[in-house]
Amino acid sequence: MSFFSSLGQRVLNFVTAWGDVTILTGTVLKRCITRRGYFGRTITQMISLGIKSLPITLLTSTFVGMSFSVQIVKEFLRFGAGEMIGGIVGLAMWRELAPMMTAVVVAGRVGAAISAEIGTMKVTEQIEALEAMSQDPIDFLVIPRVLACTLMMPLLVGMADIVGFLGGFIVAISSNRVNPYAYFDAAQKMLYPLDIYGGLFKAIFFGLAISLISCYVGLNAKAGAKGVGEVTTKAVVFSLIAIFILNYFLSVAIY
Amino acid sequence: MITLKNVTKSFNGNSIVRGIDLSVSEGERIAIIGPSGCGKSTLLRLLMGLQQTDTGQVWIDNEDITQMDIKQLRRMRTKFGMLFQHAALFDSMTVGENVAFPLREILHLPEAEIQARVKDKLLWVEMSGKEHRMPSELSGGQQKRVGLARAIACDPKIILYDEPTTGLDPILSTNIEDLIVKLNKESHTTSIIVTHQISTILRTADKIYLMRDGVLLPPETPESIQESQNPYIKEFISGGLAS
Numbered sequence: 480m481s482f483f484s485s486l487g488q489r490v491l492n493f494v495t496a497w498g499d500v501t502i503l504t505g506t507v508l509k510r511c512i513t514r515r516g517y518f519g520r521t522i523t524q525m526i527s528l529g530i531k532s533l534p535i536t537l538l539t540s541t542f543v544g545m546s547f548s549v550q551i552v553k554e555f556l557r558f559g560a561g562e563m564i565g566g567i568v569g570l571a572m573w574r575e576l577a578p579m580m581t582a583v584v585v586a587g588r589v590g591a592a593i594s595a596e597i598g599t600m601k602v603t604e605q606i607e608a609l610e611a612m613s614q615d616p617i618d619f620l621v622i623p624r625v626l627a628c629t630l631m632m633p634l635l636v637g638m639a640d641i642v643g644f645l646g647g648f649i650v651a652i653s654s655n656r657v658n659p660y661a662y663f664d665a666a667q668k669m670l671y672p673l674d675i676y677g678g679l680f681k682a683i684f685f686g687l688a689i690s691l692i693s694c695y696v697g698l699n700a701k702a703g704a705k706g707v708g709e710v711t712t713k714a715v716v717f718s719l720i721a722i723f724i725l726n727y728f729l730s731v732a733i734y
Numbered sequence: 735m736i737t738l739k740n741v742t743k744s745f746n747g748n749s750i751v752r753g754i755d756l757s758v759s760e761g762e763r764i765a766i767i768g769p770s771g772c773g774k775s776t777l778l779r780l781l782m783g784l785q786q787t788d789t790g791q792v793w794i795d796n797e798d799i800t801q802m803d804i805k806q807l808r809r810m811r812t813k814f815g816m817l818f819q820h821a822a823l824f825d826s827m828t829v830g831e832n833v834a835f836p837l838r839e840i841l842h843l844p845e846a847e848i849q850a851r852v853k854d855k856l857l858w859v860e861m862s863g864k865e866h867r868m869p870s871e872l873s874g875g876q877q878k879r880v881g882l883a884r885a886i887a888c889d890p891k892i893i894l895y896d897e898p899t900t901g902l903d904p905i906l907s908t909n910i911e912d913l914i915v916k917l918n919k920e921s922h923t924t925s926i927i928v929t930h931q932i933s934t935i936l937r938t939a940d941k942i943y944l945m946r947d948g949v950l951l952p953p954e955t956p957e958s959i960q961e962s963q964n965p966y967i968k969e970f971i972s973g974g975l976a977s
């Protein structure tokens with residue numbers, strides 16, 4: 480019985496939390512339009528969250544493009560379909576791999592950073608200090624981070640698209656059996672602008688989800704030093720879950 | 735100016751504040767003392783509307799803040815300055831930016847005036863020249879002094895002190911107490927000090943309330959409390975002075 484009631488409580492907490500995140504999303508979106516004065520703070524966050532995530536995004540995306548290409552080149556050459564490789568790599572990178580891998584990296588790096596920062600502020604009474612000085616923590620902390628993350632995510636994915644595709648290119652031509660021109664030619668023939676835009680469109684949602692979840696988790700940190708450690712884990716895990724689920728539905732909806 | 739009527743508050747079924755009545759007039763210096771975890775910080779939060787009361791009323795300047803919406807609450811809170819237990823300085827900002835924060839965000843002063851006031855307040859708490867330090871580079875006592883500078887930056891009418899001297903050595907404690915006394919003398923602010931450190935209140939308060947089991951005992955003065963026959967008070971005083 481106690482097992483079921485504690486299970487029930489957990490499910491209830493989980494559902495309540497997602498409900499709260501949804502409400503927070505609504506509040507943030509509404510206030511982005513109605514409130515002013517978060518411009519400077521958003522720029523700061525774009526630099527600290529976005530630009531600083533660029534190196535690791537480029538690195539992972541290059542290697543994802545390369546390893547994907549390794550698999551493809553071998554198999555496709557066996558079927559004599561070498562001239563399709565550029566198209567396949569581009570398709571996979573732009574539609575799925577670059578948005579997903581970038582989101583995973585950002586969830587780890589940015590999700591942990593946001594939730595740790597806000598969580599620390601919460602347990603050290605800084606959030607209360609903000610409120611005591613008549614400030615709104617959502618306007619002050621959440622909106623700049625959500626905006627920054629949502630705007631930077633498509634940019635990061637765009638970069639990941641390019642380096643991933645080029646990583647695939649390098650692997651393909653170094654096999655000495657794929658014509659460099661054919662690689663780009665295939666991409667041009669097989670791919671539509673929607674393949675790129677769709678991925679960038681997904682990225683917007685991923686950025687939104689990561690930042691909102693991480694802010695929410697941080698704001699609800701429990702007192703004590705353990706609280707901060709817990710929230711970073713929570714923020715990353717919940718962001719990842721949200722990204723994988725969102726990705727499926729977005730893929731179905733877009734393509 | 736401040737009146738609490740039968741205020742209660744509980745957390746997860748744990749009743750922490752169980753019907754507090756309190757009235758504080760302008761310029762008065764009161765202290766609330768009680769053991770850790772008895773609900774002193776909670777009481778301060780209820781006063782500023784940082785937490786909602788379960789029942790009861792909190793009147794600040796003839797307005798019941800329990801009936802206010804968030805906008806009205808934010809306006810009301812500008813009357814207060816609060817020194818948090820651990821100073822609660824924004825750790826992403828320098829000392830100067832911390833003190834400038836309320837001047838910028840509440841009063842929207844021009845930049846030159848902000849800088850002048852920051853200098854002035856830091857001088858007042860004897861932290862001049864530390865504008866560019868980060869809070870993490872300061873000791874606990876220094877952080878509290880910067881916290882005090884930030885709390886008084888906008889010259890509030892009421893100042894709330896949450897454990898202003900807890901965790902500080904006797905010399906630093908005296909130093910903070912001196913600042914509290916000086917502030918009250920110079921600007922006639924109303925002050926409410928919450929602490930479990932008995933030495934602090936003897937010097938900084940006119941009226942002392944003991945908080946016990948979620949209610950306040952009748953007030954004592956710094957003189958009377960030392961001669962009190964109430965066994966609970968006696969125990970608290972002797973324990974407090976001994977430690």
Ligand SMILES: Nc1ncnc2c1ncn2[C@@H]1O[C@H](COP(=O)(O)OP(=O)(O)O)[C@@H](O)[C@H]1O
Pocket residue numbers: 745746750768769770771772773774775776777
């Ligand atoms: N937001 C909260 N949620 C749950 N319990 C709380 C909360 N705030 C305070 N408490 C509980 O209320 C009691 C009193 O806390 P507090 O007001 O901080 O005491 P004090 O400041 O006197 O040490 C503690 O037992 C604490 O655990």
Ligand SMILES: [Mg+2]
Pocket residue numbers: 771774775776819896897
């Ligand atoms: Mg306390």
